[in-house]
Amino acid sequence: MxxxxxxxxxxxxxxxxxxxxxxxxxxxxxxxxxxxxxxxxxxxxxxxxxxxxxxxxxxxxxxxxxxxxxxxxxxxxxxxxxxxxxxxxxxxxxxxxxxxxxxxxxxxxxxxxxxxxxxxxxxxxxxxxxxxxxxxxxxxxxxxxxxxxxxxxxxxxxxxxxxxxxxxxxxxxxxxxxxxxxxxxxxxxxxxxxxxxxxxxxxxxxxxxxxxxxxxxxxxFPAPKPSHHRPLRTTTALMIHNSRGELLLERRPPSGVWGGLWSLPESGTSSGSRWQGVLEGPGVEVGCPWPEIRHTFSHFTLVITPLPVHLKSLPKFVEEGPKWVWYRQGGELPGGVATPVLKLLKRWSTMDNESP
Ligand code: SF4
The missing domain is CATH 1.10.340.30 (Hypothetical protein; domain 2)
Structure with missing residues (x-):
């Protein structure tokens, strides 16, 4: 020195x-x-x-x-x-x-x-x-x-x-x-x-x-990071619920965005395309989309459109177990949840979602 x-x-x-x-x-x-x-x-x-x-x-x-x-x-x-x-x-x-x-x-x-x-x-x-x-x-x-x-x-x-x-x-x-x-x-x-x-x-x-x-x-000083364009990505967060008012959560893959966290199923991903078929099938009520949520990541901005969906029965590819879980309103979270999803769960928990 x-x-x-x-x-x-x-x-x-x-x-x-x-x-x-x-x-x-x-x-x-x-x-x-x-x-x-x-x-x-x-x-x-x-x-x-x-x-x-x-x-x-x-x-x-x-x-x-x-x-x-x-x-x-x-x-x-x-x-x-x-x-x-x-x-x-x-x-x-x-x-x-x-x-x-x-x-x-x-x-x-x-x-x-x-x-x-x-x-x-x-x-x-x-x-x-x-x-x-x-x-x-x-x-x-x-x-x-x-x-x-x-x-x-x-x-x-x-x-x-x-x-x-x-x-x-x-x-x-x-x-x-x-x-x-x-x-x-x-x-x-x-x-x-x-x-x-x-x-x-x-x-x-x-x-x-x-x-x-x-x-x-x-x-x-220090000089800022050279600016780069942050692209927009969009997704639809499916708020799939049953007649007890429970929401279906899916565990995300272990790496990548929100890796290992519990999240809402999305349409627009590979499993999303399977959901697309379900949404168009019988026994499904699709509600009005909720207002968009924007979440900024370091490399892109994600625009999430929450879409309530009531299902009478689950499709075959969903089995309750390590990857899927029903979340009870106000119940304990099954694990980590990203902030935008947490906001949606909180909002969901304040609503009367049970079917008569
Ligand atoms: S180190 Fe930072 S706070 Fe201290 S005199 Fe320099 S610019 Fe100012």
Whole structure:
């Protein structure tokens, strides 16, 4: 670390001591499993949202062993509403891998941690810093923003060369002494001071040599992701219900969009074409479509048209079992459910859907 790196770290640590966050639930432990839960949840999700999910998750699955032994449905159910469900699936797989490959002990080598499903280099670094005090840098989205501005580094951080430079800067500033306080401090500065839209430079502890601040060019760093057109995809969510007012839910394939979650059957997919035949057959009442719902994914926007369908009897390809289930109004969810589907289920539960 050079002298400006030392000064940078000293200021971050001092600021964290005075103004940083010290009472977050995952700061009260050095248990790598608990820290791991928090780091995975904090990927793409803000602290205030994560706290209740973190507490609920650990109440249900307090140890790594509990997570490894849990059914994926249970894990996804605990994750429902948090989004980015691949995180939960990978986390579950990774827990099983730690039990199998590392005899249940969380590995301490960065290469081994980063090789686990769903753990990148930054998350691995954060867990090892907070649980074991290892001297490692982190580079989450907030830290990238601070460093990109501080060094006025051009380019989108998703580009390999830009990211590689950011890692070099992260290494340069990470101190040997007080690495935990420094890491928490720089995360907090990114989350609460070096804000995306209106950074609070006048109270920033590292503002004294921030290049972007000096040039009043904070808004230029980090450069945004090159824009791409986000296509629209459409689907019809079939709200198939029986005379007891129960809705038919289908478990989605284990990978892909909403992988492993419970959802409404769709028309427009391969199983959807089978439904098309059912909808045109006897004993079926198709209601008026509900208003469209839009859900944005990173690569496309999904436009969902919910369509109530009353069936007197189920077609042969549906058998209650691992893939299909009737959901009772207001009943317990069979597993994880994506947010737009959850909204539909909630709305459905407020209606009188039983047939006389
Ligand atoms: S001075 Fe402003 S732009 Fe620079 S790191 Fe601090 S908050 Fe961010």
């Amino acid at each position: 050079n002298s400006s790196g030392t000064e940078f770290a000293t200021r971050v640590i001092r600021w964290h001591h005075l103004w940083g966050r010290h009472h977050l639930p995952w700061q009260q432990t050095q248990d790598p499993y608990r820290i791991w839960v928090s780091e995975i949840m904090l990927q793409q999700t803000q602290v205030a949202t994560v706290i209740p999910y973190f507490n609920r998750f650990l109440k249900a699955l307090p140890t790594l062993n509990d997570l490894a032994q849990a059914e994926l449905d249970e894990v996804l159910r605990l994750w429902t509403g948090l989004g980015y469900y691949a995180r939960a699936r990978h986390f579950h797989r990774a827990a099983r891998e730690v039990i199998k490959t590392h005899h249940g002990l969380f590995p301490e080598r960065i290469e081994e941690v980063a090789a686990l499903p769903g753990i990148g280099r930054s998350t691995a670094g954060a867990i090892l810093v907070f649980a074991f005090g290892h001297h490692l840098p982190i580079l989450d989205g907030n830290v990238k923003r601070v460093l990109a501005r501080w060094y006025a580094l051009p380019g989108w951080p998703g580009h390999r060369e830009v990211e590689s430079k950011l890692w070099q800067h992260a290494w340069r500033n990470t101190p040997q002494e007080g690495v935990g306080r420094y890491t928490q401090g720089i995360m907090d500065i990114g989350a609460t001071i070096c804000l995306r839209r209106a950074p609070l430079c006048e109270v920033c502890p590292v503002g004294w040599r921030c290049r972007a601040r000096r040039a009043s060019s904070q808004a230029l």
